[in-house]
Amino acid sequence: MDTHPSEPLPEPRASGREHSKAPAGQRPNPRDSRSPLRDRGLVGFDGRRRVLLGIAAFVFLGILLALTTAVPAVRRAEPNPPSGTPELAASPADFSTERAMTHLERIARAPTPIGSPESAVLRELLADELGDLGLEVEIQDAIAARSFGSDTAAGRVHNIVATLPGEQTTGRVILSAHYDTTFGSPGAADDKAAVAAIVETARVLSAGEPLRNDVVFLLTDGEEPGLLGAEAFVRQYTNVLPGGASGGSATGPGGGSRSVGGVVLNWEATGNSGPVVLFETSDGNAHLIEQFARSVPHPVGEAAMAELYRTTDQNTDLTAFREAGLQGLNFAFIDGGAYYHSQQDTPENFDAASMDHLGRTMFSLTQALGQRDLAELTAAGDVVYFSAFGTMFSYPSWLIRPLAIFAVLAVAALAVVAQRRGTITFPRAGLGLAAALIPIVLAPVAAFFLWELVQLARPGYEGMRDPYRPEFYRWALIVLTAGIVVGWYALLRRRIGPAAMAVGVLGWPALLGLAEAWFAPALSYSDSLPAACAALGGLAALVIPDRLAAWRVVPLTLGIAPGALLIVPAGLMTLAALGLPLGAVAAYQFAVAGLLVLPLLELLVPREHEVDPAAAGAAGSAAELAAAGPGAAERAGRRLGGPANPARVGRVHWRLGGVALVLGLVAGLVGAGLAFDSFDADHPRPAHLMYVSLPQAGAAHWVSSEIGPGSWVAGHARHRTPEHGIGIPLPYRTEPRWSGAAPEIGAAAPVLDVRGIRPAGEDTIVELHITSLRNADVLTLHADAPVEYAAVSIDGRDAIATEPTPSDDRSRWPYELRFYDPPTTGVRLTLRFSDSEPAQFALSDYTLRLKDVPGFRARMPHIGRSTLHSSDLVVVGGVHEASAEG
Numbered sequence: 086m087d088t089h090p091s092e093p094l095p096e097p098r099a100s101g102r103e104h105s106k107a108p109a110g111q112r113p114n115p116r117d118s119r120s121p122l123r124d125r126g127l128v129g130f131d132g133r134r135r136v137l138l139g140i141a142a143f144v145f146l147g148i149l150l151a152l153t154t155a156v157p158a159v160r161r162a163e164p165n166p167p168s169g170t171p172e173l174a175a176s177p178a179d180f181s182t183e184r185a186m187t188h189l190e191r192i193a194r195a196p197t198p199i200g201s202p203e204s205a206v207l208r209e210l211l212a213d214e215l216g217d218l219g220l221e222v223e224i225q226d227a228i229a230a231r232s233f234g235s236d237t238a239a240g241r242v243h244n245i246v247a248t249l250p251g252e253q254t255t256g257r258v259i260l261s262a263h264y265d266t267t268f269g270s271p272g273a274a275d276d277k278a279a280v281a282a283i284v285e286t287a288r289v290l291s292a293g294e295p296l297r298n299d300v301v302f303l304l305t306d307g308e309e310p311g312l313l314g315a316e317a318f319v320r321q322y323t324n325v326l327p328g329g330a331s332g333g334s335a336t337g338p339g340g341g342s343r344s345v346g347g348v349v350l351n352w353e354a355t356g357n358s359g360p361v362v363l364f365e366t367s368d369g370n371a372h373l374i375e376q377f378a379r380s381v382p383h384p385v386g387e388a389a390m391a392e393l394y395r396t397t398d399q400n401t402d403l404t405a406f407r408e409a410g411l412q413g414l415n416f417a418f419i420d421g422g423a424y425y426h427s428q429q430d431t432p433e434n435f436d437a438a439s440m441d442h443l444g445r446t447m448f449s450l451t452q453a454l455g456q457r458d459l460a461e462l463t464a465a466g467d468v469v470y471f472s473a474f475g476t477m478f479s480y481p482s483w484l485i486r487p488l489a490i491f492a493v494l495a496v497a498a499l500a501v502v503a504q505r506r507g508t509i510t511f512p513r514a515g516l517g518l519a520a521a522l523i524p525i526v527l528a529p530v531a532a533f534f535l536w537e538l539v540q541l542a543r544p545g546y547e548g549m550r551d552p553y554r555p556e557f558y559r560w561a562l563i564v565l566t567a568g569i570v571v572g573w574y575a576l577l578r579r580r581i582g583p584a585a586m587a588v589g590v591l592g593w594p595a596l597l598g599l600a601e602a603w604f605a606p607a608l609s610y611s612d613s614l615p616a617a618c619a620a621l622g623g624l625a626a627l628v629i630p631d632r633l634a635a636w637r638v639v640p641l642t643l644g645i646a647p648g649a650l651l652i653v654p655a656g657l658m659t660l661a662a663l664g665l666p667l668g669a670v671a672a673y674q675f676a677v678a679g680l681l682v683l684p685l686l687e688l689l690v691p692r693e694h695e696v697d698p699a700a701a702g703a704a705g706s707a708a709e710l711a712a713a714g715p716g717a718a719e720r721a722g723r724r725l726g727g728p729a730n731p732a733r734v735g736r737v738h739w740r741l742g743g744v745a746l747v748l749g750l751v752a753g754l755v756g757a758g759l760a761f762d763s764f765d766a767d768h769p770r771p772a773h774l775m776y777v778s779l780p781q782a783g784a785a786h787w788v789s790s791e792i793g794p795g796s797w798v799a800g801h802a803r804h805r806t807p808e809h810g811i812g813i814p815l816p817y818r819t820e821p822r823w824s825g826a827a828p829e830i831g832a833a834a835p836v837l838d839v840r841g842i843r844p845a846g847e848d849t850i851v852e853l854h855i856t857s858l859r860n861a862d863v864l865t866l867h868a869d870a871p872v873e874y875a876a877v878s879i880d881g882r883d884a885i886a887t888e889p890t891p892s893d894d895r896s897r898w899p900y901e902l903r904f905y906d907p908p909t910t911g912v913r914l915t916l917r918f919s920d921s922e923p924a925q926f927a928l929s930d931y932t933l934r935l936k937d938v939p940g941f942r943a944r945m946p947h948i949g950r951s952t953l954h955s956s957d958l959v960v961v962g963g964v965h966e967a968s969a970e971g
Contacts, residue, residue, distance in 0.1 A: 126583035126687035127508065127626055127641060130634040138635060139688025142642040146649050146682070153473040153650050154657065180282075180289055180448040182441040189281040189440070190432045193273040196266045199240055199307045200862060200906025207264060208243055211304055214284055215247040218291045220302065222247045227317035229307065230877050231405070232889040234398075236818075238311030239877045239885070239912075240863075240905030244318055245304040247287065252295045256459035257347035258451055259301045259411075260286065261315070261402055263308030267426045268862075268933050269950045269957060273435045274418055275425060279352035280304055282444050286451060296455030301347075308402055309954075310905050315405035320885075348373065348454060348462055349413035351403040352447065355550075358436040359420030359661060360385045361443045365394055365403060367413045371465035371481070377414065378470075378477030380453035381446050386477065387655060388469045390662070392607035412462050416446065420661040422550035426952040429553075429768070469610050473650050485609050489595075489602035492613040495620035496595045500588050502627050509585040516581045517589020521680055524573045525593065528566045528676035529669035535565060535751070536665050542759055544793050545770035548951065551664030553768040557758035558665050561751045566672045568747030570679035574686060575740055583687045588623065590680040591616050594648075611655060612677075615648025619681050626684075641684045652678040691739075769949030772798050773956045775819070776827055776938045779812050780834045781963040785827040786811050787940075790819050790953065797948050801825055801941075813962050814867045814898040814927050819955040828939045832961045833858040836911075837866075837928045839968060848873075849922045851967065855904075856911030859961070861930030864907045866914070867898040868967075869925045874917035879908050884915065891920065898927060922967070929962025 130138070192211070197204040208224065216222045223246045230239035245264070262279035266272030287302050305314030352361070363386025366373060377384055403415040418439050424430045470479040503509045539558060540546050552558060578586060598613030622644015626637035656674035663670060764770040772795060778785040787801035788811060794802065802823040811821050840852035855864050871891035878884040889900065904912050907930075916923075935941060935957040950956050 127503070127587055127623055127684045128634060128637045128688060129508075129631065130637065130688075134635060135688050138638045139685055142638055142685045142688070143682075145642060146646060146685075149646055149650055150653055154654050180285055180444040182437060182444055184288075185278075185281045185285040185440050185444055186432070186437050188284055189273060189278055189435065192264075192281065193271045193277040193430075193432050193435075196268060196270055196272065197264060198268045198862070199242065199265045199310055199313070204243075204265060204306070208245060208306075211264065211280070211284065212245050212247075215245065215287060215302060218287055220247040220249055220287060220291060225317060225321060227321060228877065228879055228882060228885055229313040229317040229320070230875065230885045230887045231311050231313065231316045232875070232887045233311060233400070235871060235889050235892045235899060236901040236903075237872075237875045237877075237887055237889055238313065238903050238905070239887075240307055240310055240313050240903075241879070241908070242305070242307040242314045242317050244306055244314045245302075246318070246322075247302040247304075249287065249291055249296070249300040249302070251298040251300070251455065253297055254299045255297065255457075257299045257301050258454045258459070259303050259347055259349045259406075260352070260447065260451060261303045261305060261349055261406070262352045263305045263314060263402060265306050265309055265314070267309050267952075267954060269428050270426050270430045270952075271428070271432075273430050273432045274357035274421070274439075275354040275430060276308070276352065278354065278418075278435060278440055278443065279447075282352070282440065282447050285444060286448050289448060290451065290455070296452070298455050298457070298459060300451060300455055305402055307905065310903065312400055312402055312405045313905070315402035319405055319409035319411075347411055348459055349403060349406045349411050350447070350450060350454075351401060351406070351413060351415045352443070353401050353415065353417040355425050355662065356418045356421035357424040357430060357434055358439050359418055361416045361439065361446050362386060362390070362419050362658070363414055363416055364390045364419070364662075365401075365415035366391060367403075367407050367411070369412065369463050369466060370414075371468045371479075372462045373412060373414055374468050374470045374477065374479050376453055376457065377450060378479065380449045381477075382449060383442070383475040384446070384477040385472050387471050387611075387658065388607040389471070389611045389655060390658065392605050396605075414450075416443075418443075419658065422661070422664045423553040423555075423768075425550055427771070428950050467607075469607055471610065471651065473654070482606060485606045485613075486602045488617065489599045489609050489613045492595045492617035492620070493599050495617045495624070496588070496591045499591070499620045499623045499627075502624060503584060503588055506627055508627070509582060509588055513582050513585035514589040517586040518592040519589075520573070520577055520581060520586065521590040521593050524566075524570045524676045524680065525673065527573075528569050528672040531565055531569060532562050532669040532672035535562060535755075536668055539665070539755060539758070542755075543762075545764055545795065547792055548773070548953070549664075549771060550666070550952070552758070552762045554762040555660075555665055555758070557754045557761060559660055559668075561754035561758065562660070562665070562668050562672060563675060564747060564750050564754065566675040567679060568743070568751070570676055571686065572740070572743060572747070574683060575690075575743065578687070578690070583683070583690075587683040587687070590683060591619055591623075593680070594677060595620075611651055615651055615677075615681060618647040619644045623684070638685070638688070645681050645685065648681045649678055652681075764947045766946040769944075769947050770795065771951040771956075772944065772948050773951035773953055774798055774801055774935070775815070775955055775958045775960060776830075776935055776941075777811060777813065777815065777821075778827075778830055778832055778834075778959075778961045779963055780829075780832070780961065782812055783829070784812065785829050786821075787825045787827045788815070788819075788821040789823040790955070791822065791951075794823050795948070797942070797944060798823065801827075813929060813960075813964060814901070815955065815960065816863065816865045816901075816903060816929065816931060816958065817953070817955045818901060819953070830938055830959075830961075832959075834961050834963050835861070835864060835928050835930045837926055837965045839965075840913075842922075842967070845917065847919070849918045851916045851918065851923065853914040853916065853926070854911050855907075855914065855928055856909075857907055857930040859930065859932070860909060861932050861961075862906070864904045864912060864928070864930050865962070866902045866904075867927040868900040868916065868918075868923045869898055870900070870918050870921045870923040872900040872902075872916050873919045874915075875902060876915040877902075877904065878913045880910055884913075924967055926965045926967055927962065928965060929960050931958040931960045933957060933959070935959055 195203050197207045212222050225244040228241055260283050263276045264280050283302050307313030403413050406413050467482040468479040500514050594612040595616035598609045601609040622640045625640035629637050652674050656671040659671040773789050773791050775788050777788050789798045789802045802825040806821045806824040836856045838854040842851050857864055872889050874888055876884040876886040
């Protein structure tokens, strides 16, 4: 009906029925401020029950989120459960977490880096234990080399290969974990928890009914330096590879004929807690995912994580297996990143509940694959997969693009239907789409600066993967993101319209999903599915008649739920995997989730008149003001000098109060995090320091790569290093940001012998022999020209070749080769240079006895070793001319 300017607008009715209707046969005018749906969002429902419905919808979503994050969660337990703990004890025929944890305590008391005496002791212990189970055990002694970009890692490795023969094998199920650690970490989580679980799984399987297929328990050496053990395994044991040299069957480590084929289950860690997560698969994963979903209790995994992992430069042993043609799955703990490669990665700090989930996953999957025809695993394509409610969901990859297109069409259909019903206009929906960029961009930016502020308050966080106890900081990020989305909505909803914003924002996940379907296919579902489901929920809501408007909440909530269940847990997983330094990624995910719930958020917004007739009476009719858009009456009143609208003043107060509340909560949570996560003896601040000796120059230096060194580091290296460096390139391309004079230790520099330089067409081949005179742990060679081929050999063994990829690096030293556990007889190298002949080499070796260097000041209890590979090294070396006389 028309309303005269002198008549007040009718009050909304609590019954939920619409108080104004368009004439028969006429759609509501979307520019009419009294249009029943535009001012009240997609629900179009007034009354006290509106707020209750909104609260109920959010409670429902909260329950679903709690279930989907809690069901896959592992059973909580004390890190070191007492003997006979009911929930962790198991019968002799089942995987026992208690036994696995007891074993972990035995093997994770000290670092066991490649080539160390501690590694040899552990290797003998593990081989004896597997042999006592009746398995066929072999120690593979080999050299291996692998290039990563323009550099090369090489070394001597000793893999433990134990085989449980199958009755009628169709191939091999290979359980792989590495028993080596970084030089400074005991490696309880990375990767000795998996080693302990493999030993326990071997015990259970060897005592049970024979399996159909062979099971190989592979404990690799040299994973930390560069997948060296896995490289050596696939190079020597070609019989396990599809299409191997044996042409269908071959002799295995223990002798006898074995069928060609196999699948690798690789177990890793980037943290020390949380469930074990499937984060990578080989190509053609359909049957593997099907088996994983069917056989594992509470499977956890996301195809989106696997897609993102492929874009990084990270590698695990599965990389070498995949390149050799094996099918495989890659698992890891991802929470507790502060302990990754840390001296605090001990059994006491490892979550026994994580071992429980690891063990149940490993044993169930191995047992299932052990009975399966492994030749079938390559007979299918890929699937997209994700987990929720303790269940794995998947669909074939050929649906990725159709689903992405459908999501775009569904959002477009929602916009058309909403426009035809008078709920939105296309221009306003476009404004909603454009405006959504604000929280999508602002939330990650705010997360970045939040972490920068936290680091200003706690400089010791610099370089850490995550705080030791990050919970309060994570909640601060979530609250900050929620505050940005709610504040953005409160500022713009009356200008653009609640329904137009709710419809417009769906365009972003729909369009992103469409782009990802072509450029990052396995990532597409995380955007397309939420957009499609939310759009379908909106369409279903618009079909419901006005007299049943309250029921529109149901399809809207059900449509939003899939997106919330996909995006929010993914954001939490991102926070766990990447840590707060990269919290901007999770903030983006949380912001998108916040945009999806706008229709439900509208139900919680206090209802008020959009038009103040008293202030606008002289400016024209209500219909004219309505046609001018939301807030026109107030603007007209202000132009006439009328009094301020009390409702508008109230909104300003509410907004200011909301900003203060969010900032107060964020500040309080950050303050709680700083108080709760202080550095102490059990949670030390990482500090990077190394010693570098240059005998030829008669100089020695303390060196640190820290950006802002603490007082302990500054006590050794307090000066900014000159731009020309310290006279030698450092292992791992470490940047010597800070340095200080150090005493000479009288150590002999390694010897470089240029055995020959010869042309090979347009290339140059250089033969070198390098030797450590002090029996160092690692030899490091740098060349001042890029290398495109490198071969290494020791003690007369066949050379192992690898092909680095020369980069556009224009640095002084574009090539680095590290050889781990070099023999006293030295290492022979053959290098091929294509662009230019080298003029100089830099050769150094290093040991780990930093505490034995004169002038070294012991760390205080709250100061620990940095997790960087180059920390606490004693480096001795120099620069050599690239000439046969050198």
